[in-house]
Amino acid sequence: MSIRHSLLASHVRAATFAALLATVVSGAPAMAADAHAVTARNAWVRWLPNNLPAAGYVTLANDGDKPVDLVGISSDDYGSAMLHQTVSNGSTQKMVMVDKLTVPAHGSVAIAPGGYHLMLEDASHKIMPGSTVHLKLKFSDGETLDTAFAVKPPAGVQ
Ligand SMILES: [Cu+2]
Incomplete structure (x- = not known):
């Protein structure tokens, strides 16, 4: 049960991360060309x-x-x-x-x-x-x- 839970959690995290990434990428044109600190x-x-x-x-x-x-x-x-x-x-x-x-x-x-x-x-x-x-x-x-x-x-x- 705990394994399933952690698997589920990591999937959720991955999905959230992908959504975040999509936001960042779509917002990219407004940002400076080099975003690396x-x-x-x-x-x-x-x-x-x-x-x-x-x-x-x-x-x-x-x-x-x-x-x-x-x-x-x-x-x-x-x-x-x-x-x-x-x-x-x-x-x-x-x-x-x-x-x-x-x-x-x-x-x-x-x-x-x-x-x-x-x-x-x-x-x-x-x-x-x-x-x-x-x-x-x-x-x-x-x-x-x-x-x-x-x-x-x-x-x-x-
Ligand atoms: Cu060395």
């Missing part, structure tokens, strides 16, 4: 040889009045994509997984070397410096940003 710039991947994990970097800017969290990453180009933070502990450094990263209202956050990175593993095809890869950045407001990242060699390897 968060935009991405300077997106690049530091590639490493021998199938070592790569690191993605990007600056996220939020034009909206509310903070928005980056809550997930996925990619067809990598089997695994995660948000990591490099934490230094005196002379040692380690990486920790991060559930979310807040982009402040009318502000920006840099996922940059030495701080956060997008850990990219299990490349699904041959990726080399000069390639472009795509990451889908998922946000707490329900938006997904499909972002192109330029693949670059690590410093010193040209």
Whole structure:
């Protein structure tokens, strides 16, 4: 009985969502062309040889009045994509997984070397410096940003 109830509830939610979506879409012409609160710039991947994990970097800017969290990453180009933070502990450094990263209202956050990175593993095809890869950045407001990242060699390897 409870399973039927929850199934019914999810159907109702889906229908409500579809109705909402229809409203939003039909109202679209009146809205600004770009309704995304968060935009991405300077997106690049530091590639490493021998199938070592790569690191993605990007600056996220939020034009909206509310903070928005980056809550997930996925990619067809990598089997695994995660948000990591490099934490230094005196002379040692380690990486920790991060559930979310807040982009402040009318502000920006840099996922940059030495701080956060997008850990990219299990490349699904041959990726080399000069390639472009795509990451889908998922946000707490329900938006997904499909972002192109330029693949670059690590410093010193040209
Ligand atoms: Cu990492």
